[in-house]
Amino acid sequence: MKTSKRFLIPLALVFLLASPSVLWSAPKASPELGNYNELISEEWMNILFNNQKIGFSYQKIEKGDAGYRVTDRAVIKMKVMDISQDMSFSNTTYLSGAKKLVKFIYLQTIQSQRQRTTGVVKNGKLQLAITGAGGTSYKTVKIEPNTYFGNSIGFALSDKLKVGFKVTVPIFISALRATDNLTFEVIGKKKMTVDGRPVDVYIVESSIQGVKTRSYVTKSGVTIREESFMNFVSVRASESEALKFQKAYVPITSLITFSLITPDKPIKNPARIKTLKLSIGGLKNPGLLPNDYRQSIGSPERKTDKSRRRSFTAPVTIKKKSPEKFLSIAEASSAMPDDLKPSPEIQSDNKMIISVARKIIGGEKDAWQAARKINGWVYKNVEKKLVDSFTAIDVLLSKQGECQSHTNLFTAFARSVGVPARVASGLVYSKKNEGFLYHAWPEVYVGEWVAMDPTLGQDVADATHIKLVGGEIENQIQLVRYIGRISITIDSISN
Known part of the structure; x- marks a missing residue:
């Protein structure tokens, strides 16, 4: 059976969660929200997988009379059967003067396919319009008043950079049209070399669904480096460095290897099995596993491992x-x-x-x-x-x-x-x-x-x-x- 028949995780989901620049960090602006003529920051980062460049991200934050505009872009290039598969993510977020979400415009492109999502906050609800092949769909979701927007949370909390600061807040993730809780904690400080000079940086750890991202951020809010799961790293770069790609792209099969779960023994004829009993280890909350008509x-x-980390093992039939x-x-x-x-x-x-x-x-x-x-x-x-x-x-x-x-x-x-x-x-x-x-x-x-x-x-x-x-x-x-x-x-x- 070919590997391609077995590979799930939509690449957009992988990069959304594994490339912190996409999560933290363009469509056309909305003129009705005013002009933004004060540049606060502008950052470029290279996105690496297994120490190989697979893309870049860009973020620009501007201030205007109505509040702030945060513009994010990211491009990913992978190789599928020796053919490049390009993905791009573009997001423009409008925040109030208090850094609360007002509106966003999110555009996601995979090869020739595009999906555009716009969201506007009105009376405690987020009104969404999702446009793609086949037309536009509409959806309204409730959001809590203190909900942050995924790509702007780092900016919204930038004035909280102090060792020991910790908070858990709800964030809305536009690519998934879902709200989840994110824990943001400043766990320490260290010196890093930036442009040939030693610079003090805060070590910021964020966690969503138990997946941790570690960021190294200067006191002025500039992100120097970010590390996430599956060996994804984002590193600060110049514009010219970020836009430069090597000819050899990372094959998607590398991601398959990282997501593969090898059991203690192989299964010879999976299609013939009538009943399979197995144990899943490493669970944080086994109660979340679906229990239904066939499972x-x-x-x-x-169980406790050598590092004294606790987890659960659950038998599944x-x-x-x-x-x-x-x-x-x-x-x-x-x-x-x-x-x-x-x-x-x-x-x-x-x-x-x-x-x-x-x-x-x-x-x-x-x-x-x-x-x-x-x-x-x-x-x-x-x-x-x-x-x-x-x-x-x-x-x-x-x-x-x-x-x-x-x-x-x-x-x-x-x-x-x-x-x-x-x-x-x-x-x-x-x-x-x-x-x-x-x-x-x-x-x-x-x-x-x-x-x-x-x-x-x-x-x-x-x-x-x-x-x-x-x-x-x-x-x-x-x-x-x-x-x-x-x-x-x-x-x-x-x-």
Whole structure:
């Protein structure tokens, strides 16, 4: 089985969380918010993975009559099958004089695909407009009054740089349209050489979902260096240094190696397994593991390693579960109406999606048989490539993508014809890599929930699919609590 069929973590999510310059740190400005004519700071940084440059980030902070404008840009270049895959992130954030969010404009581009999100704060709510292939979707989310915006939190807290300062605040992450808690702590000071001179810097540690980033910041707020998980580092650079790229880009397969979880023993025939019992170690909160119709979690055991760090190991039993109850599409729709709703990434109300899906299922009335037809079509017609896509429409137009792309298109098709469907994210075993890789797959309701896998062509997902998170893009940040932290031990296999 090719590696590309098994690789999940959307690259945008990896770089959002692993490249601190993107998280901390252009679209057109909004003239209605006034002029910003006082430059406060301007920074360029190189983004490195395993000591190789893969991109750069840029941040400019300006002050005006209405408050502040923070402009961020980042570019990432990776290599997929010897072909460059370019990604760019651009964000303009408008803050009040008190450094509170007023508005943002976020643009994300992967190759020729683009997604633009704008957000405006009104009466304690954030009104979002998400534009991509297929049109514009709207969403309103509640935010707490003290919520910070992901890329501007460093600036907002810059006057708090004092050893011992620690605070946990909610932040809104535009790429995921989600709010999470971030802990910001100044843990010490040290001297670093900057432009040939020794400079005092504060050591700032930030943590989100347990993933820590360490930043080295001068008393004036200039970031010299940032270190994050999976060997990602950002280093201060000049503009000319930042914009310069070598010809050899880092292959995406390097990221796959870092995310691979190798169990204590290989699994010979994952597709044949009926029941898989394993233990997941390194968990901080085992109660967050999903416990559902095919996956059950046993009593966790607390363990302490040589460094006296505590974690939990939880026994997990997963069954390959075929449906035993069957409903018509009409009956399934009535039973689970919330799982038929469109979303910005899964445009089940789009005319093109509806038209193709109806052709796929023909006159089929049975929900399970309709789901199987959709699964077969996506497996056969979408090429397995390490290419990220924002939406189901993007996948339908390009006919290529990784597992998230297959899952989004399948889910859009299913919902569009009345078959309730939802997204699961987690791990699946790769025979080629002899380990577990991050993956996404859909679940459908046909009288009971069934896990399917259009990426692998499985009408019933095999028992090596370990569900870690349920839900769409807003929930994907929860995967970060597992990346690079957990281990897997195979306890028993039943065929």
